[in-house]
């Protein structure tokens with residue numbers, strides 16, 4: 001965790017020199033094997049720091065959640081983070097928090113996000129670094145990352161500085177996914193996510209029936225719901241959008257698949273059906289029972 005912060009801090013310290021070092025860092029990470037990149041001059045991560053990495057048994061989990069927007073990554077990642085006592089860090093939330101501030105970065109981010117583009121690695125590392133630092137100061141350990149890494153380059157840099165124990169790839173039938181994406185709303189006051197779509201698909205052609213109740217907002221949020229600009233565009237191009245997304249995420253999935261860390265999980269329905277099955281495949285049923293018993 002400390003090594004991650006050192007890297008992110010180095011990337012985040014600002015100025016032209018850092019931008020150059022960040023570029024060098026990322027190109028090294030893509031062009032060479034990570035260990036060679038770390039050993040090369042200029043990489044802000046020393047070989048001995050690798051030796052101080054704590055084994056998985058000595059620290060909290062370090063997991064990554066992958067999945068198409070709307071699949072429910074945030075919901076399951078945040079439930080698991082509460083169960084395991086680790087922070088759920090969603091880079092999309094970090095970006096949205098930054099958007100509520102005033103200044104040139106917020107203006108720059110608004111333009112990028114509204115166009116549905118990815119924010120630069122430098123900005124993302126900067127935001128993540130600040131978040132990790134804040135967590136470290138509050139005694140956090142371990143994490144569940146959601147929305148990061150989004151590219152192989154980001155995955156390689158992450159790999160360079162810390163060990164990811166497991167990557168959970170959540171999947172959902174595409175027609176259901178598109179419907180869920182279109183039902184997404186955000187309260188423009190509290191920032192919470194909701195979903196107005198009620199999915200009730202009959203089982204056919206060998207596919208199981210899926211029921212997913214809407215995630216409705218409380219009354220005080222109802223009049224403040226907004227549809228993200230990007231979602232308005234998806235409503236015209238929903239299917240094309242998800243296809244593009246699948247294509248873009250594949251290299252990151254392949255990256256972790258090759259490392260033997262990828263766990264594919266097909267969501268069988270809404271939370272009541274999916275949560276117990278997810279706990280089962282993650283071997284966490286006992287953990288939940290203990291937690292419920294202690295509550």
Ligand SMILES: Nc1ncnc2c1ncn2[C@@H]1O[C@H](COP(=O)(O)OP(=O)(O)O)[C@@H](O)[C@H]1O
Nearest residue numbers: 069091092093095113117118119124147148150
């Ligand atoms: N790892 C990342 N790399 C680059 N940009 C990111 C990353 N994570 C989030 N963002 C930016 O923040 C926006 C919102 O993120 P997120 O909530 O994950 O969005 P969605 O799942 O709707 O694409 C993204 O559209 C993107 O511009």
